Amino acid sequence: xxxxxxxxxxxxxxxxxxxxxxxxxxxxxxxxxxxxxxxxxxxxxxxxxxxxxxxxxxxxxxxxxxxxxxxxxxxxxxxxxxxxxxxxxxxxxxxxxxxxxxxxxxxxxxxxxxxxxxxxxxxxxxxxxxxxxxxxxxxxxxxxxxx
Numbered sequence: 675x676x677x678x679x680x681x682x683x684x685x686x687x688x689x690x691x692x693x694x695x696x697x698x699x700x701x702x703x704x705x706x707x708x709x710x711x712x713x714x715x716x717x718x719x720x721x722x723x724x725x726x727x728x729x730x731x732x733x734x735x736x737x738x739x740x741x742x743x744x745x746x747x748x749x750x751x752x753x754x755x756x757x758x759x760x761x762x763x764x765x766x767x768x769x770x771x772x773x774x775x776x777x778x779x780x781x782x783x784x785x786x787x788x789x790x791x792x793x794x795x796x797x798x799x800x801x802x803x804x805x806x807x808x809x810x811x812x813x814x815x816x817x818x819x820x821x
Contacts, residue, residue, distance in 0.1 A: 702777055703775075703776065705773070705774050707806070708730040708731050710729065710730060710767050711730070714762050714763050714766075716759070724759050725754060726758075726762040727751065728751075728753075729749055729751060731749055731750075732748050733746065751795070751796075751798065752775065753798070753799050758803060762803060769805060774800070775800040776798070777798055781793070
């Protein structure tokens with residue numbers, strides 16, 4: 675007997691052996707390489723913890739049916755907390771960075787022509803971040819940091 679593996683592989687099992695509990699194969703990880711659309715925005719949460727919001731642009735290209743290249747830019751809202759926020763505050767518009775984080779969703783209600791409209795927005799909560807392009811200032815901190 676074979677069971678379906680989460681990655682599409684078949685895992686054989688013997689009939690006389692009891693089925694084992696499947697290991698935890700779930701994870702939530704986002705990796706981006708992109709440019710800052712604006713300087714980092716520092717904020718303070720209600721619990722007085724500082725955080726930084728980054729707007730990161732990524733771009734992908736592909737060939738269409740006519741053989742021409744097309745591009746699409748995606749914008750990502752990224753949150754950096756604690757030590758990571760200190761590093762993120764030094765980032766400037768246009769800099770190329772790479773980051774790892776987790777994808778989270780938040781429910782918001784907006785007023786659309788007098789009618790409340792509820793929807794979910796995606797946000798990335800950064801775990802590590804590294805600057806890939808240099809800054810002009812000579813006294814900038816290290817090029818990367820992890821939470």
